[in-house]
Amino acid sequence: MKKEDLLARYEALGDERDFAVAQALYEQAVSENSNARVLADYGYLLESHGRNELRRAIELYERAIDLDPSYDRAHYQLISARAGLQEPELPVAIYEQRVADSPGEVREQRFLAIAYLKTHDYRRALAAAGDGLALAPNDPPLIALRGEARAGLGDPEGALADWRCALALDADDISALYSSAFLLERLGRLTEATQAWESIIEWGERHGDTLHNEWPKQELARLRALRKAPGRSR
Template sequence: MLALMLAATPALAMTYSECVAMIDKAPGDAYSAALAWTKTTDDPAAQHCTVLAEVALKRYGAAADRLNRLIDQIGDQHESAALLGQLGNVRMLDGKPDLAVRAFDRALSVTPNDAQLLADRARAHAALRHWPQAVRDLDAATQIENDDPELMLLFATALRELGKLPEARTAADKALALAPKDPAILLERGRIRLLAGDRDGAKADWQAALAVAPKGDIRDAIAASLKTLETRTK
């Protein structure tokens, strides 16, 4: 096992890249090795690799707690902001979007124009169904980065949930221009069209989406939407 192999090597000889590489091969062994490494050094890299191993093992609460402690030890604000962004995503994995928002708030107080952090906070707000806040963050994010179809799709969804259908349609059209055959975008635009009273447009989008969607959740959602639409029109 990797942990046994590492035991033959002094822990101080371990590098961060070696530690991270172990996670992909055997996360349990990587965690044991990283934990041993933390006992030999105060290098933040050792703690961070332990966090990554805990995330790989789906020990999200423990990973978040360790990451919190690590953040408190970091003096550089921008390094702390990067770690806070990671903490927010770990909190999301742990099903705690309220704590994720707090982490993203702290990160964005240092780097307010980070499109990824804004999008991540928007996802946390969306999980809490805080649609005005999600729209605000996605509006800011898409002004910084306007060529990301996934980001534009999120914006369209948040606008639809907020009831702003014309703006949602504009965002969905922009997303589709960036990724013309994306089934998730076609599904979303169909939903917006249906709410706006355009049944034929919704059906056309969903049929186009079904033609390109692979097996999985998106395809199932498209098929269910079409079935519901056909049932209502009978």
């Protein structure tokens, strides 16, 4: 069967055997004599496979939540996976209802703020984080989420201040450091972005996390090279 026919079958039926054979044929075609259609078709095959895998992941996250509703990570991953499928509005509806059902639950405000962030609705994300902080003023995750909303609303200094605060309250969660590094680079503040990556690497070394330090080291090297480029900010 031709690779194009296998692609059509996989798109229609989602049979992993069709995907495996089609992938091998497209890999061969790309290595031998690729053209625009071959590249686009192979990309679409991989995209379709990725969507199917995400749907499977969503099923697993939903089962995990059913088994243990208190396991926060499953909620976060579910929200992220839905966004990956371009369905971010589905978690919004779910967690809006959960907040309405449990208005005093701080964790529900966290989930809702993240769901809003995935839809790029930064104003509602800011409001959800604020509602949660009214219940728990020193909650590090909510402060960090407020920072994400402020960054989305064009308030970088407010975002950076929130992330510094979140780190000061919980030094074991350095997600705010990553957010700071990305934002500082977008702002062209490469020296500060470099310092953020250095702090991430230092944290990993203190905690013996050599595996997860590999990518930060690559980012640090990239930024250092970028700073040396003619005409770039130092």
